[in-house]
Amino acid sequence: MSSLFASLSVAREALRAQQAALSVTQNNIANVNTPGYTRQRATLVAGAPVALAEYQSGMGVRLESIDAYRDRLLDCRLNQELQRKAEYEYAAAALEQVESILNEHAGSGLQAALSAFFNSFASLANAPEDASLRQQVLASAGRLAATFRSVYEQIQSVRAMQERTIADTVEEINTLAAAIARLNGEVVAAQALGGNVSTLRDQRQQLVDRLAQLTDVTYFETESGALTVMTRQGALLAVGTQSYAWQTTSGPDGLTRITAEGADITARIESGKLGGLLQVRDRHIADYLARLDDLAAAIIAGVNAQHAAGVDMDGLAGGAFFTPFTPIVPGSNLGAARSMSVAITDTDRIAAAAAGAGPGSNANAVRLSALQNELRMGGGTLSFVQYYADLVFRVGLDTRTVGDNLGIQEQLLAQLQNQRDALSGVSLDEEAVDLLRYQKAYEANARFIRLVDDLTEELLQLLGG
């Protein structure tokens, strides 16, 4: 056996090692509820044995390192799935707002207004000269136009709300990118000094995860410990200590465009909250509004053409029934629904009669009413109301698809998080056992010190005798 004093120093090192392990355990317990915290462990190693005369003796224990239970691949995977989840989450919320506007189960009214309008011509056909029936036609035409305008405006206001959110999200992305660049600096500096950077890494990973919920990101760590973060299509966010702020500008259609380093990256954002919002804005809502415009334009053109084929109460050829729509953008009906209005104010001007017939003729009113059953939409496959039903179907299906995807994504994410927890999460039971273990080891070593103390005392007494 080595000397008593050598034993004391072994015991001292052991106390120090157990104390360090205890403080790691304490830190784990303290962070049991910290999101993204990665559990740490103290790695203790036996001291190198020292060769004495005829046998070797161990040199106790020492704390080698404090390591984190981190699986970078899992972290990365989780980050990717977070992007998708956020994308679906915000797309679903936005689509549900549009869905509630077009919810015919709650009586949004476009179907009722369409039917009432065309049926008012059928009623007029029963007594074409009847002023009250003529009034009824103008009233239901006014209601149809107002419903078109209102549905269009409501969907547009959902889009306007998203516009604000898009701008705020870009702000948030810029803030996070700057914070990541700042942490990059701290990690690199701490790592160069050989310090424990686990907590800094956790913090940085947390920020990257938050960023992933806002936009699609991909990242990798350089040798120095700095994280390079960019979108999947290569728009930079943070490189080393440098962050790149994105800008928002207004496009020619008044919609927000996102630029990075002067380039328009709006169409290149694939995922995250921003991706979800842009997708709903540029794909879904744009499609719904275009369909409403197409429907309104077809009704205006169809009714006006048929109206011109008849004659009014005074035998004059029918004029424009609805205010004619002139395309603003060539090849597009943009603005047709928003500006729909009835051109006629005088009930006598409604052309219910066939050309050459008296005011009691209903032939043109019958034909106007019959327009509702003609297949004038979707390349001659759908009637007006069927086309609208198709729009309701699309909105329902889009909302449902995104909702289903969100559900699947949540499950996937929960599984991944459980996997991550299984490795990196804190279990209080486990920590309680560790606490006990290190405490007992500390106690035993302390007792050993007392033993050495007693022995030394005895020896001194012998000597002092």
Next chain:
Amino acid sequence: MRIADATSYRNLVERLHMLNERLEQASREVSTGKRLTRPQDAPAESAEVVRLAAELDGIDQYRANADDSGFFLHVAESTLNSLHEILTTIFTRGSAAANSFQDASVRRTLAGEIRSLRDEIFSLANTQVRGRYLFAGSRVTSPAFAIDGDAVTYLGDEIVNAVQIAGGLEVAQNIPGSTAFGAAFSDIEQLLAAVESGDPAAIRSALGRFDATLSSLGRVRTSLGVELAKLEDSAIMLQAQETQIAARRAHVEDADLAAAITRLNQTQTALQAALGAGSLVRRLNLFDYLG
């Protein structure tokens, strides 16, 4: 598998979240009585509900058309019944005049009677319902016939308004005055001239024309009957269609209340169980057992 504390809590929260969502869906079904409350619940069925609603609106419109047509056709029917009666009476007065053609005063009296009967027909021919001259074709805003001495002229046109009263079923809503009355007025005009002239051959020849007019009137009344029968057909068709569409709509849209309530109770029980398990998880912790 190693279970971290965060896992138990997250799983608990997720399970509660899912059960609450299901509870919400079930209670929405029970409270609204509808299975579909949003298009996303069943997109294809939601679109179908829109089309079915339009079809139901169409059926309502057909029914309104049939009601309106029925009103006009019934007025026309009773007018033509009266016309038939009066024409028959005129014929008997004409026959009487043919028998006593030698007595000028009798002829004068008979001519007077025939004239006043003619005036009744004239007023029938200018029947106005809901502000329209029923027998004026499409020129409904002015009288169908004008009279000058004994000459009656038709001012209307030959236009017949057809109205849809069911899918593929149209009804002719009016009879132009020329078809219903035209020959009657010229027959009477000739008869009056013959009676006043006292020429028995002329009277008989004028009376002879009544046959054709009465049988043509008979044909008009028959065709009117055909139109009225269409209304009955349409009522039956519409009733059947409405029942079918409404049943389809209910099938697509309405909740199965018994099933929804059962689901509501089941979910409630599951939620209670999950909450119970949650509080158990919270209780079990090694720290509680270490002094």
